[in-house]
Amino acid sequence: MFFDYARPPSGLGxxxxxxGRFVPESxxxxxxxxxxxxxxxxxxxxxxxxxERVLSVYAGRPTPVTPAWRLSAELGITLLLKLEDLLHTGSHKINSALGQALLAQRMGKRRLIAETGAGQHGVATATAAAWLGFAATVFMxxxxxxxxxxxxxxxxxxGAEVVxxxxxxxxxxxxxxxxxxHWVSSVDDSYYCIGSVMGPHPYPxxxxxxxxxxxxxARTQCAAELRTGTPDFVVACIGGGSNAAGTFAGFLDTPAQLVGVEAAGGAAVNAGTTxxxxxxxxxVLQDSHGQISEAHSIAAGLDYPGIGSEHAYLADLGRARYVTVDDHEVVKALRKLGGSEGIFCALEFAHAVAWVLRAVEQGEIPPGATVLLTLSGRGDKDMPTLMESTPVTPPQRQQVIVERSWGFVYAVSLMGTTGERLELAGxxxxxxxxxxxxxxxxxxxxxxxxxxxxAAKAARYADxxxxxxxxxxxxxxxAGPEQLGASVASLRAALDTADG
Ligand SMILES: Cc1ncc(COP(=O)(O)O)c(C=O)c1O
Structure with a gap:
């Protein structure tokens, strides 16, 4: 069963x-x-x-679909990336921000209000406002x-005000x-430029x-790129769900399997209720009293306890599937994409890569499959987060850490879990x-x-x-207490026998 995309959704959206629309009277x-x-x-x-012209001459559309050569060869699939990260301001958010800003201009408004998580929608809105000579207020x-x-x-x-x-x-x-x-109190001169497929009708x-x-x-580009015409899988990450909704819209009436990837800590479809x-x-993630639960994700743009209404419906229909990945898989996936393709992506998008890596490993994506991923944004904004979660602690921060430490200092030498490693990180x-x-x-x-x-190797440079x-x-x-004790003792002995 497919939507008829030529028509708007029924009733009040x-x-x-x-x-629907659940808003105060005002x-x-x-x-x-x-x-x-x-x-x-x-x-x-x-x-x-x-x-169309603004998206072309200002934002940089159309964006290319590019094959991820090395990762495809390694995984045994054909992986295509729709490069929304190449757009002006670095993510897909500019598509909707420019559309809404032009609408606001047509409505005679002079000020844009926006919310932002990762800051990408805030930047896109501030950019659209500057371009039209509007004021912008961004809540964060x-x-x-x-x-x-x-x-x-x-x-x-x-020139935007960040509140x-x-x-x-x-x-x-x-x-x-x-x-x-804020919109309630400034509705006469302000337009609320929502950043995703959420909020009251008509926003989603x-x-x-x-x-x-x-x-x-992407549909036209895949038709030119793939022998099969359409990809077997179309995958996108989901915060509110706008890059996924925009991508899925092009493939809804094809046999492609649609997959939305949520953060494990913000899994509204998998762990939420209506x-x-x-x-x-x-x-939405909520407790039994209807109190909204806190979401968590390493990616600020996916840290949302709900999901766009259309996605909730597609999930119920079974037309799209919604899966989750955790922060740890995400950082690994981001590094993997960077190392194989030379593309440093946003943490949000790395969720989609992480799912593909896992799905190939577990056979959910079969060998030879074709997969389209919407690369929703570039990773520059995430550099500070990654510097904190990877062992690139700069000397200044090392100094602060040792000055504030007591007992011992724990040097984390690599992202990952102990049991997985064959060799220690250099x-x-x-x-x-x-x-x-x-x-x-x-x-x-x-x-x-x-x-x-x-342990013996680490003891050459650590205590x-x-x-x-x-x-x-x-x-x-x-293993019981005895075996664990023996393991610890053998590690301890190895520390003492270290040669240096
Ligand atoms: C790069 C990037 N991708 C994805 C998202 C998630 O938003 P959405 O689900 O609306 O596409 C964000 C949100 O800030 C983002 O910055």
Missing amino acids: RFGEYG LVPACDEVEREFRAAWGDPSFRSRL GERDIERQELNVFRMRML PVSTGSRTLKDAISEALR WMVREFQRVIGDE GVLHGFRTK SGRELATSLRRRTDLPVLAGFGVSSPHH GVVVGSALMLKVLDG
């Missing part, structure tokens, strides 16, 4: 039991106005051709401000609530229409040696130590080792 006329104006604009060839959770510092600076440089939100989890959910509250439908350019282009959030009905030696130069405290090496051989999952794996294999 219903996708099955999802969607916002009803504003939502009505946006809907009326969008319908008129979308049916107006001059608006459509202006948007304090936690996201900390981890997406670069984008906050970019927004301010573009920190200190309520709740201080992330995207709270920023949207605050932006909606309208944002999907502005993003469907991704799927429409509820109302931010003015629309959807699947970077461990460098880090531990540098830390030892700065402190008299014992420096212990970890992550990668799983055998006496490793001890921390062993985690290698011992956990033994427990899972049925």
Whole structure:
């Protein structure tokens, strides 16, 4: 069963039991106005051709579909990447921000309000506002401000006001609530430029229409690239779900399997139940009293406890499948893509790569399959997060760490789990040696130590080792206290026999 995409959703923007408009009385006329104006604009060839031109000469459309050569060969599949990261401002968010900004101009508004998580939609909105000579106010959770510092600076440089939100989890959910509250009080001159396929009708439908350019282009490009015409799998990451909705729109009436990848800690489809959030009905993470639960993801743009209403419906229909990956797989996938293709992607998109890696390994994606991934954004914004979660601690930060430590300093030599490693990471030696130069405290090496051989090697540059999952794996294999004690003793003995 497919949607008829030539038509808007039924009633007040219903996708099955999802969607709709659950807003305070004071916002009803504003939502009505946006809907009326969008319908008129979308049916107006001059608006459509202006948007098309702006997307082309300003944003950089069409974006290419490129084969990921080396990763494809390694995985035994054909992997195609739709490069939305090449767009002006670095992600797909500009497609909808420019569309909505032109709509706001047509409506006679002079100011854009937006929320942002990863900062990409905030940057896109600030850019569209600057380009049209509008003011822009962007709401952003304090936690996201900390981890997406670069984008906050970019927004301010573009002339936008960034308003920190200190309520709740201080992330995207709270920023949207605050932006909606602010819109109520400034609706006369302001247009609320929502960043994903969420919110009250007409936003989920309208944002999907502005993003469907991704799927429409990709469909034509895949037809030229693939012998089979359409890919077997079409995969995208999901925060609110706009890059996925735009991509899926191009493939809904094909046999392609549609896969949306959620963060494990923000898995609204997999762990949520039906509820109302931010003015629309959807699947949402909540407790038995309807209190919204906090989402968590290393990717600020996926840290959302709900999902676009259309996705909730596609999940119920079984037309699209929604899967999850955890932060750990994501960082590994990001490095893998960088190392194989020379593309440093956003943490959000790395979720899609992580699922493909796992699905190939587990045979869910069979050898020879064709897979299209929408590469939703580039990774520059994530550099500080990655520097914290990978062992690239710069000397200045090492100094702060040793000054604030007591007991011992734990030098984490590589991302990963202990039990997985055959060899220790070379970077461990460098880090531990540098830390030892700065402190008299014992420096212990970890992550990668799983055998006496490793312990002996680590003892050449560290005062001890921390062993985690290698011992956990033994427990899972049925080891009791005695065997564990023996393991620890053999590691201890290896430390003492180290030759250096
Ligand atoms: C690069 C990137 N990809 C994906 C997302 C998730 O948003 P959506 O699900 O609406 O595409 C974000 C959100 O900020 C993002 O910055």
